[in-house]
Amino acid sequence: MQCPNCKKCETQVIDSRLSDENTVRRRRECSCCRFRFTTFERIEPARAVVIKKDGREEPFAKEKIEDGIRRAAKNTQVTEADVTCIASEVEQEVFQSGEDKITSREIGNLIIQKLKDIDEVAYLRFASVYKEFSDIETFEKEISKLR
Ligand SMILES: [Zn+2]
Structure with missing residues (x-):
């Protein structure tokens, strides 16, 4: 200086x-x-906000990504090391993009792309769970309308 x-x-x-x-x-x-x-x-802490499908925001959490992948990867050839690796890659991509907001859909797509290269079963499972989640959210929205 x-x-x-x-x-x-x-x-x-x-x-x-x-x-x-x-x-x-x-x-x-x-x-x-x-x-x-x-x-x-x-020191600016690395930080990003995830925008969920219903518009709610929550802090980006690598653990949540790991949990999601782990569930999809159960009884497949995807190892715990793969899970950690994919989650770290996604985290890096999110923070390197320089955007402080990312949608849950974008995160889901990043994970789907990476799983596709590793294991087809885990990939399909994640993709279907991911779709189910969006249906549950739609469902919840409909219920809240009735209240
Ligand atoms: Zn001087």
């Missing part, structure tokens, strides 16, 4: 510590004019 005082030199970090769990406080010194100042660096 350039010195804000003389604007000639790079500054050196002479002290660095967490001021709270998401903020790093750094003490810096200019190597030319010896000007000292403090910066605060905020």
Whole structure:
């Protein structure tokens, strides 16, 4: 970081510590004019919101993806390592997209594509469960209309 005082030199970090769990406080010194100042660096937690079919939002949770895949992968050649791997890939794709919102449909499609390459049974099972979920949601919507 350039010195804000003389604007000639790079500054050196002479002290660095967490001021709270998401903020790093750094003490810096200019190597030319010896000007000292403090910066605060905020760690932005990776975070995404999943929009469900009924429009409700919930925080992205890798564990939920793993659970869904695990259920579909029961008694197939899909291993626990595959489950973790697919969920990590989906998580990465979600966060790398730079979007902070993703629909549950998009997540489902990502998982379906990956399962397709690994195991046909798990793939079909996931796809059908996934469709069933959307039917349940439609069903719930109809019931709530009656209330
Ligand atoms: Zn300076």
